Amino acid sequence: MNNTKRDMKFLRIMSLQGPNIWTYRPVLEAWVDIGELEDSPSNTIPGFNDRLIDWLPSLIEHRCSIGERGGFIQRLRDGTWPGHILEHVTLELQNLAGMPGGFGKAREMDTRGVYKVIVRAWHEEVTLASLHKARELILAAMDDRPFDVAAAIEDLRELAESRLLGPSTRSIVDAADDRDIPFIRLNEGNLVQLGYGAAQRRIWTAETDQTSAIAETISRDKSLTKQLLRDCGIPIPEGYDVESPAAAWEAAEDIGVPVVVKPCSGNHGRAVFTNLTTREEIEAAYQVALEEESGVIVERFVPGQEHRLLVIGGKLVAAARGEIASVVGDGRSTIEHLVDVQLNADPRRGNTEDHPLNFIRIDSAATLELARQGYAAESVPAAGVQVVIQRIGNVAFDVTELVHPNTAAMVALAAKVVGLDIAGIDLVVEDISRPVLEQHGAIVEVNAGPGLLMHLKPASGQPRPVGQAIVEHLFPADANGRIPIVAVSGSTGTTAIAQLLAHLVCLNNQRVGLACRNGMFVGLRQVEAGNRANWAAARKLLLNASVETAIVETGSRELLSEGLAFDRCQIAVLTGIDANEDLSEYAMSTEEKRYNVYRTFVDIVLPNGVAVLNAADPLLVEMRELCDGEVLFFAIDPDLPALAEHRARNGRAVSIENGAIVLTQGSTGIARIDLAELPATGMDTTQILASIAAAWALGMDFELIHAGLHAFTDYQS
Template structure:
């Protein structure tokens, strides 16, 4: 059984859900309808009629009823075949507590299996175990009551984990934190948290700050189990800071047993941490201390201090290369200490329901660049901005996490940061399918476009399926920004929440959907005579000329003109005026240093190289159009493409990429990148078949890797040519490939990649 915890609004429901793939033997001795009736008697209430007709629905309804028996008010259960005619079912059930939902589903599978076979099943014992688990994980009554009142007011409620009673109410700089203790403290609960190693660890993990692997235990047998997992290389500490601050470093079972007895003396949980992790991790945070000069350490400590709301912090850091370090530095100042009653009163009176403005951006192409455009404009307004992209997590311009950060946990890291006044979150298909949204609502949801990409994965078989996934973002938005040139985006109007507004954008001033929206008094943004225009129930106003936006490459990068339209609409919806939006777009820099792999343009010798992450037909068509426009400036110059796509795409998708590239480029070099289950070279061969079938350019070569393809294309480049290197994984891939055949050219690329005169762009 494969499971996914969809922790927020998702493809199936606006509520958190557990999605699982189950396989069931339909050849049981008891018909499903009779099994459903028997299960209803065991559970003390009849199951819905649908449960007797479908084995997946039967499992889903039993799992839902088991959770209801724990006092959880839930009503959504869904089942569908994994594919047409497939025996496997996808079961989706709403939940209140993750661990309870997982146990309920496992119990439901056992109960249904026994009922279908006609076997006896000890339902009372199973129910008792489930109820005990639910009770153990439930919030204390005082915090649960406060959480209910906050939710009724629309205030977001986020629990640090189901094993900790720390609850965050609200987002970013407007958040409050509470635990089950009637103590005077700051709105961030700073004084309480820094004295509790479990709560400190939970917040460091949420903030994407490295901490050693570890856990909290209350029994020796659990401590020994953890010790074995860490190969007996552990540090033992008391959970609560204060009094005896001794720590014990253990290297064996006997040492751990003795250390646990000392740490556990007088009661209280014990923290165990591995000391083999590294290279750099936070192990403690409190106030005051000495300074350390290492820049990476200081960045780590600044994040830790700010997360806890400390104006001055002493942060303990372990570096396996250098040993223990301690630094002191400024964090985010807090508003002061308040008694518990006053903290509750102020929370429940929190302006804007404790929410910071949140703009979420989704679509097939253009997400990263549009996200960065919007975030740049927000920062120019002086607001502390939290941003997630495929490159990382950023608080203002400080990177706090690296990699593809477009899903649930990255978004939660931003929304949980006290340093953030405004969130701009790139939201990708994968994150939506794997974890759902990290937010219940957003001020602005942007849906840029939908085209064939990643089809045949995770149950997404068609572009319509993909559009349904991506429209999850705009379905929870107060204002949806939609591309009027894309029928899937226009269709998403039907998914908007009651009372939500919409802003349409279009590259065509005469677009029928846009004109109709304008006629009905709706706000719209469009391109007219190469200028971005904005109307919102009044006369249209110009914002900026497309060619004045550096990322559009003088207007040739039409996809970045479209991205600029979307950014304009989103910023307008968030309350920014046209003058500010125009100024922001005119100063937005998108190059290899600030927006790598998004149409980074390099001048080398007497030609240009465009580096881009393009890997689907729409992106290749857009890149080819820009390259041809650039090459047209020099008589006889060519648009040359070094292209690929990962092997997990379907044959038809790879051929379509080949067909698109055949029309987009004058010369093609197809290479194998990520085979992903295919024989090495097969994906490139299928793309090349598509090129030939479309009667592609006269020059077509295939290669086993990127370096050989880039080098072959580079050698053929002449005066004015534009070479597009697509689906690259890093700027260094291009530089190192060129270095092997032209060291001086590689040096020029290196200087530009560092921000010394590099060009702009970005699909």
């Protein structure tokens, strides 16, 4: 084969940002033309398989359709096509960049040599970059050209680290996902909405919508925090705000040395100096602390080790101990070199949130600490001599199980006094397993927005489920952050059904959000005109904290090109599947493929939800077995076999009998409305039946439904 013909071209790439025909999660769907490579499966290209496996040996973990470790490698050896290979290489590059590989598929299209390649998209930009890198890598392996795999992975890793949620926020989101609580990322940082509409809560890493701005301001003012704690009987080190080096020394004399000198506001341990005894040390420390530009405090030195205790919702959930960072001289190396080889070489240290310990720097604080011991960074300590580099920090050694109950109660009270729902309490004691007062310990700081990494990935000890604790704090008991979402789709009448249903829900004293082809509405007010039966409009409803029920009209084309804006729905209404619907632009023209499009709505019905299906459409009747929740049929003809079978199962149905709309459960009639009573609505009978069935599925009272039909005013009027 002529190597110049080896190419893969992306014809189309769609970002499906929610449930879709492939999976429940966001994916990228790429249409890939492999051209002449259709005639060259992997086992016919000399050296290709070996180069690919050598570059990406972790492909051995891909089970593929064979279902066992090494399955994909076997497929390569047997011969498979570039679309399938592109799927697996993209997923593996994502995995090597720090994201789970996840879902993937490759499917032939009607045009020879053109494939749909679908890969899980943890972040659209990162997945798109992985897809392009995978193409370059595969073509290089085919043509026996160099490819810097390590550089490609590093590029993707850097991109992922800059775009994905941080590990602390991710732990909360994952805990919410475990509870089936949906989430929406609100910015490129760590601001996340948990839940939908009026049931939502918000987090910004370890701050929540319950974190008071006043409490956060108090926590940043160390003097005020100490005053409030002291007034409530909580032990704190006495101290003074000072405004000059001389005043710092005067305060130290008044308190009695040794003392601590530190900035007034929260600073994550920066410029904090402990156990100072001389005027020179205190005045020098003052100058460094002053650089934080928040004022300076001199306070009593409390002997012991620094601890960080995490309080969430009034309960202690995790505790970590700090350790003094020091090096041991060898008689040859400078202190600066010893820091690099004895401390910073520890793989637990790093600059990212994946590392529980930070790199140690010889900054102004460390320089002062060394000077107190008679050293500088360039000094060469004698063999066996221990030199302290940093006394504050390295709080990453789990001691949760050791905390004395009295101490746990004390730190919970401290968080409450300041007013924080989530607080990191800095406590200095010699022994965390003994009561604080017994050993003259003290709380030295109360912090808002505390770091979680030390508890999620401690340098030693057991990781703590702090993300789960935050989710349980925000969503107690059976709360799941969900509002009723009604998805309306099908071949005809979906806009009218969505609008009538929205009218009925409004009468039920619910603030309803509606996104349909006639606009977007909140309550009875139109907030956007034009066709709003799309992903963006639905997402706006879910972000709106006033919306208590969301009704979303979604067509097949919107589903195929965008995915759904919500992960699950309470009610799915399907009116029918048009056998003549032309979806050729999405290569979905067969009956089987159209069926798979619309079954997506049934697939995402919650276990306590309802699929409202037209029993006159045999394809929709087939879908009842796919529903995790209940199925409620509607149809004009009460004698349809599907309805008879459904009633025999004690199922609910809405149909027409003897000139009336009849609601039945099994063989029992629940309610009826004479058709002659209904006002002119411009809707056909099937649409009215579907609307009534959906309202019934939402739990609305029949009398209210009846009254609503009479009071219905078309949203277009």
